Structures are given as C-alpha cells and as structure tokens.
Amino acid sequence: MSKHQTKAEKAHVGKVAELGCVACFIQAGVWGTPGEIHHIREGQGAAQRSGWFEVICLCTNHHRNSGDGKLAIHAGKESFTRAYGKEQELLILTLENI
Numbered sequence: 314m315s316k317h318q319t320k321a322e323k324a325h326v327g328k329v330a331e332l333g334c335v336a337c338f339i340q341a342g343v344w345g346t347p348g349e350i351h352h353i354r355e356g357q358g359a360a361q362r363s364g365w366f367e368v369i370c371l372c373t374n375h376h377r378n379s380g381d382g383k384l385a386i387h388a389g390k391e392s393f394t395r396a397y398g399k400e401q402e403l404l405i406l407t408l409e410n411i
Contacts, residue, residue, distance in 0.1 A: 322365035326350055328411040334372040335407050336383070336397045344410065348372040351386065353400035369403045 318326065330350060337346035348370040352363045374383040375393070386393045386400075397403065 318365055325366055325411075326368060329368055329370050329407060332407060332411055333370055334375055335369050335403045336375040336393075337372055338406075338410075339397050340383075346372045349376050351376055353404055367404060369400070369407045 330348070333344045334346040334348040337348075338344050349372070350368045351371045353367050353369060354363065371386060372383075375385055375397075377387050378385050384393045384396050394400075398406075
C-alpha cells in the first residue's frame with residue numbers, strides 16, 4: 314500500500330470521513346460523529362494495514378483511547394470487536410452507507 318493517495322482514493326477516504334464514526338452509528342443509530350480514518354487490519358499480515366479503499370471512520374475515543382466510556386479499537390481490540398463487530402463487518406456497513 315502506498316502512503317500517497319490517488320485521486321480516487323482521496324475521494325473515497327473523504328466520503329468515509331464525511332460519513333462519520335461507524336461505532337457511534339452502531340451505538341446511537343446516527344451517522345455524523347467526526348472521526349479519524351482507520352485502516353482495517355483484519356486479514357492483513359503482522360504490522361501491515363489495508364489499502365485506502367479498506368478504511369473506516371472512528372471518532373478519537375473509539376479509535377485511540379477509551380475516553381467517555383467508549384471502547385477504542387487500539388486500546389482493546391477484543392472488547393471493541395465484541396461491542397461493535399469485526400473490522401470487515403464495519404467496513405461493509407461503511408461501504409453500504411457512503
């Protein structure tokens with residue numbers, strides 16, 4: 314995966330970011346919580362991440378830290394997965410909604 318995005322990749326990532334946090338959507342039923350792009354790692358090798366078309370949006374608390382009582386994928390993947398589903402499932406939900 315290249316760190317430099319093509320025009321199509323940039324457009325896709327922009328749509329994902331505009332959609333908002335997928336975990337907040339599962340929690341509250343509403344899209345739009347601003348977030349960060351997370352490259353799914355499910356199905357990838359160790360220390361590898363997916364390409365630019367396999368990303369989801371997660372708010373800061375669902376992505377990196379467990380503030381506000383939210384489970385963060387990088388702070389506890391097993392707990393996050395139990396609460397919100399596997400990364401592939403979140404990716405499918407994201408793609409269905411952009």
